Amino acid sequence: MPQKTMINAPFTLAGHAQHLGYWVIIRTLILICLGIAAVIFLWDGTVNLPFTEILTALVILTSVNLLTFVRLRKPLAVTQMEFFIQLLVDLACLTAVFYFSGGANNPFVSYFLVPICICAATLSGRYTLAIAGLSVMSYSLLLFFHIPLPILSPHHHQADHSINLHVLGMWLNFFISACLITYFIVKMARDLRAQEAQLNRWREDQLRDEQVMAVATLAAGTAHELGTPLSTMKLLLSELRTEYKNVDPLQKDLQLLQEQVNQCANTLRELVATAEQTKDGQLPSDNISNYCNTIIERWKIMRPDVVSTINIAPNQPDMIVQFHPTIAQAIINLLNNAADASPQNIEIDINWNAQNMQWAIKDSGAGIAEEVTAHLGKSFISTKTKGLGIGLLLTQATINRYGGTVSLHNRVPRGTITRLELPITLVSPTEPLAI
Template sequence: MNTLSLSPPQQNMQRLLLVRTLFLTGVCAALAAAYWTVDLALPYPALLWIISALTLINILAWGRLKHSHATSQVEFFVQLLVDVMGVTLLLFFCGGADNPFVSYYLVPLCISAATLRWRYTLPLALTALSLYTLLFYFKVPLPDLAPGSGHQHHGSSNGVSLHTIGMWFNFLISSALITYFVVKMAEALREQDAQLADLREDSMRDEQLMAVATLAAGTAHELGTPLTTIKTLVSELQQTHTDDPELQSDLALLKHQIQHCTNTLHQLHERADRSKETTLSTQAVRDYCEDIIDNWLLMRPDVSTDITIDENAPEVTARFDPTIAQSIGNLLNNAADACPHNIRINISWSVSSMTWGIDDNGPGIAPELSTQLGQAFTSSKGRGRGLGLFLTHSTVNRYGGEVRLENRDQGGTRTVLHLPLHTQEVA
């Protein structure tokens, strides 16, 4: 069963209105008993006006909740404040602080402490305490409800008894304890719920990564044989058609790409072996970034770029997991696939973090995909599967970084990668 502190705002509002309905029903029953059974002298017309006003507010709140499920903390706080003011008016006409039902102030205070933040609960507690204090002096007295009227405090001429003073201190202590402990417990529960949600999300992402990793390992194993066969056929074609310069050029490019695929498979096996090591070797951040750019340009000779590497960045070394370079390469390839012309790349770093900014001139991100990018099998490219961006997000997040994609005002997409570094300055 969900607790009140973990319920959505609209459910909290529904429960508050239900509590108010029960309270008003109880007040009406008590007034009926006082009128017909006890024959207690009360200002019934004024009390009925107050009950009618609270009932009208309750009906309007139910109607609004039915047509709109959005409920803010401010609105919830106002409704609790209405309860406090309504209780105050009822108590004013029924003996003030001498009324034994004055402790009902604690009900809206408990609800606020369990559902709202400090900035709402503390003002509500101070308001309730102030109104409770005023009820000692401003009230319609009812001798039948005044407890211990013959045992007033020595030297007191204002009619405040030791009983009511004790009730006041009891309310003060109770409200302070509720405001502090319940708010703290509610915040802890909310934080725990958020952490559990993050853990569930991480677990699902890890399961997806494991599935993708298994598929990649099987694919890498299967690609070795056909790549060798293709490479052999290309070599034979080069030897057979030596008199066709144009075909020789195409075959040389094809052979180069095949070799690149072969090298990638070898690097995949090497990275898998290095990932088993407990320590990673350090590398100068500048050299690391330049190597990534050089390898990418070698793989994508069709792109035109404007690359800026911060000359004022400190000379530091850092440890990089092998998957980081692959993740950055995925982001660069996404920009090249969107539009290979005039890609702007800005690289900078400090002793604590590294930032890559990649601007392309492609079509940008469709609104319906903006909230889904980074999930598996979600891609803005018609021929893409979204695995590259999914793996990039997962890898960067694992090492405390983040990847943001947004549409540029002048068209295209801006990709920003921010990654913490474990660095040491170069002497």
């Protein structure tokens, strides 16, 4: 599919293909102007120009322009280097034209500023510095090396060949303008790109927050509806355990079902309790080691089939901390993702210091495809056949909300490493614990 070079984005924020499309248009206009000027002088006959050399340079530039137009119809990415080379071709051809038409006295010589402006607005600083340096060097050389035209030479009536102060002033103005453009336009273009990138991140975060709010609304209604079926299941399980109390294998299964139903009921109660605790800004406080162990024990009850290795680094500082209750749920989501990937081989490393807490959850599953990694935690996407993609989205939103980060990496030889880092809010020892 051909690349679209139409004007569809701010110039400094567009892609290089669009930039090159703009440059083709600019180059076409300049070629038309120079071609008309050459035809007029050739028809008039009063000015003795080396038309063969000038037309050769213009034909070369026209051929490059046509080839560039055809190239833009191809589905190939335009790189910074390619655009830079295009600007170099223009500098070389125009320098040749100016050399054969009066050098620095040619009124079109200030056109050298245009490639500098375009480069400063679209390419990186090193390319802009190169274009500016070559433009200044070309202008400087044209002061001394050129085929003079009496009609364009301010000193043509003088006997000597010294550089006229007017021409020198033109060169100095060009040099200062090139320096200012190189510095300020590059800086403004870089700031615009950074702002656009920040706006894109804000849009992604806003979209994710809207999705999270939709999930939260549905969760509240679902939690209310689950109360009745859970009570029914608890009653039936109690009756089944009484009726089949002599069947040991069945008793073990019923016991497991009873624990799972109780866990669901506890989760619903905690959901309501969390809303009550946090509505006034009050957060529970706990010893950080107890906090981590409580999360692990709660997860083990939920996933009794999982074989895991828990590593809490020794000599960790003991401290009282506060975490929002939703943090624990976010960590459990990450643990469940690892358990779904490889329930028989999970390693959990927990560390903390006075500034933050780190969790590293390692599984031996299939890993994550590269094309999926960029979208995890930003939308409803799942790497599991039966997954809804909600867990990681909620986890990412929760951890980011409280200043933390979650990242997923492929593990060698196989599997995934999930890293969580979260700032710690310390509680003064004189403050009472809010349980």
